[in-house]
Amino acid sequence: MAKRNARYARLQVDYTELMNLANRSKFIDVLPEKPEPGWPPEKYTITFTCAGVAGINDNGFPKISVHHQVSLYLSRGYPVKEPSLLWLTDIWHPNIDHLEPRHVCTNAVQTFFVGKPISDLVLSLAEMVQYKRYHAKLEPPFPQDLDAARWVREVAEPKGWISQEKPFDPTPLLREHQIVQVPNAPRPRPSPPVEKIRFGPTRVMDTTADAQKKTGGGGIMLGKPRPGA
Numbered sequence: 001m002a003k004r005n006a007r008y009a010r011l012q013v014d015y016t017e018l019m020n021l022a023n024r025s026k027f028i029d030v031l032p033e034k035p036e037p038g039w040p041p042e043k044y045t046i047t048f049t050c051a052g053v054a055g056i057n058d059n060g061f062p063k064i065s066v067h068h069q070v071s072l073y074l075s076r077g078y079p080v081k082e083p084s085l086l087w088l089t090d091i092w093h094p095n096i097d098h099l100e101p102r103h104v105c106t107n108a109v110q111t112f113f114v115g116k117p118i119s120d121l122v123l124s125l126a127e128m129v130q131y132k133r134y135h136a137k138l139e140p141p142f143p144q145d146l147d148a149a150r151w152v153r154e155v156a157e158p159k160g161w162i163s164q165e166k167p168f169d170p171t172p173l174l175r176e177h178q179i180v181q182v183p184n185a186p187r188p189r190p191s192p193p194v195e196k197i198r199f200g201p202t203r204v205m206d207t208t209a210d211a212q213k214k215t216g217g218g219g220i221m222l223g224k225p226r227p228g229a
Contacts, residue, residue, distance in 0.1 A: 011040035017119040024174045044072040051169035052129035054090040060155045094136040094149035105144035131168035
C-alpha cells in the first residue's frame with residue numbers, strides 16, 4: 001500500500017508539472033492519455049512546434065519541420081528507471097533514431113535521476129529538437145543515430161548551419177515569469193525601527209534580529225562587560 005501511495009503521489013506531481021510546463025510554453029503541448037480509473041496519467045503524447053530537422057534531401061540540406069511528437073510512458077519501474085520514450089514523427093538528430101523503433105538517447109546520467117522533475121526532461125527533448133542539445137562525436141556517451149551524427153560532423157557543422165553555440169532554432173521555449181501588479185494594493189509596512197535598551201552609562205544592547213545573530217542569540221547580559229568583550 002505504501003508503494004502504491006508513493007507512486008500515485010509521484011504521478012500526480014508529474015501531471016501537475018507537465019501541465020505547468022505546457023502553460024509556460026507556446027511550443028510544447030502535453031496530451032495525457034486516458035489513465036486507469038482513480039489514477040493520474042502514466043502515458044503522454046508530447047508535441048513540439050519549435051523548428052527542427054525532419055530529414056535531409058539528396059544534397060544534404062535539412063528538411064525543416066515545426067511538428068514533432070514523442071510518446072512518454074512512466075512505466076512501473078519509474079522513477080527508479082528513466083521514462084520510456086518513443087519518437088513518433090520524422091526526425092534527424094544524432095541522439096534519436098530516424099528509423100524504427102525511433103528510440104531516444106537522453107544520456108540518463110546527465111539528464112535524468114530519481115528526483116529530477118519530469119518537466120525538465122521534456123524541456124530537454126524540446127531543446128534536442130532545436131539542436132540546443134546534441135552529441136555527434138564518436139565518443140562516450142556516443143550518438144544514437146550514426147547517420148545523423150555523421151551529417152552533423154561532416155556537413156552541418158562545417159557549413160555553419162549548426163554548432164554547440166549556434167542551435168538550429170535559438171528561440172526561447174519558455175515565457176518569462178511576470179510579476180502582476182494589483183491596482184490599489186496596500187503597501188507593505190516599513191520595517192520597525194531599531195530598538196535599543198540602555199543598561200547603565202556604557203552598555204547598550206541592540207535587540208534587532210541581526211544583533212541577536214551576531215551574539216549567537218544569547219540573552220541579555222547585565223553588569224560590567226568582561227575584559228575584551
